[in-house]
Amino acid sequence: MPGAFEGETVTRRRFMVGVANGAGALAAAAFTLPALAFAVGPVFSHEQWTWQPIGPSSDFPNDNFVTRVIQIQQGPLGAAGNVNNTLAYVRTRNPAIDTEPEDQYNHWIALSSRCMHLGCPVRWTPAAARFICPCHGGVYDIRGMVAGGPPVRPLDRFYTRFNHATGLVEVGPRYSVNSELRRFSPRYPGEPLDGIGQYLYPRQFAQPKPPPGVSQKK
Template identity: 60%
Template structure:
């Protein structure tokens, strides 16, 4: 081997170069592998979501919203709770019902810009985000500000006279259903392909 002493199979220069490359690879892995795991982990996370009662059918009008508290993540107390705004499906406003899970409208309070909590203003019939000025109309479509898509919704159904809330889903401007996406991920046009659904998330849990 050129540059080697008699009997040498690896030169000192090659050994030092290989050692430096190995150390660099180990150092890079220490940063890259945790970041990759953090980014890819949710894709394979399996999350079973149950239905929960939110009140009798008579509690919900079809021309205004009623706030209800639901549990988003169980086992962590008040931190795992959130508010949804609910009303009965109104054919004149919402069009024809899609299926048995569309009898009531349940709108998430998480803004689709950066996830801040929105509130419904009955006098203006608008959902308002106080953080960055996001505005949504009566059905949750974007009406102004930076949000990239309408507010998320929840599946609903009736069991034993009680309205129940099921899994969350996302919608585009035509209110077409998509599996849940994170705030900032658009679903209109090319956005639905740039932000694909997670394969582990089911649209509707077992009834």
């Protein structure tokens, strides 16, 4: 590299070009990076969840479902009308059919109506004792286990608890389950949780935290 004098490694012209380009890049980054982070922020911010009362425990039989509309909390803007609603199918835990271990958060079984194929809303059909999805024919039994069709895992669930102060059953955050009804942090529909699937689809930062004292796989 020829310099203006002996031993010069960077010519003045090269230095000035570098300074001009660097200043331009800095100025562009000064508005681009904050704007990008602003847009991507929701991916990394935990959503809040409040426990929502859904009625006294006598409302819920143990051999059939009762529907409850609950709100998905989202961000500081909060509820946005109907788009924030989701449906839970709730029944009392029945030891004869519910073989997963019992704890303080599953005395009532609250199943999400979201199909685990691609997220359409499933409907409980009492005559068949099955959940049936209108979109692509996913079928689930009374425990939410896949009975047929394309879904890759059982229906998502919500934590439930009994509030002794109000005497009402309350619904908490969503969680996903694998085919052994083992609890996982919430996943999107279409993401299997058995075998390699639980590693292909890692935990999301945005999903609400589980209630304290729950063993839930990440």
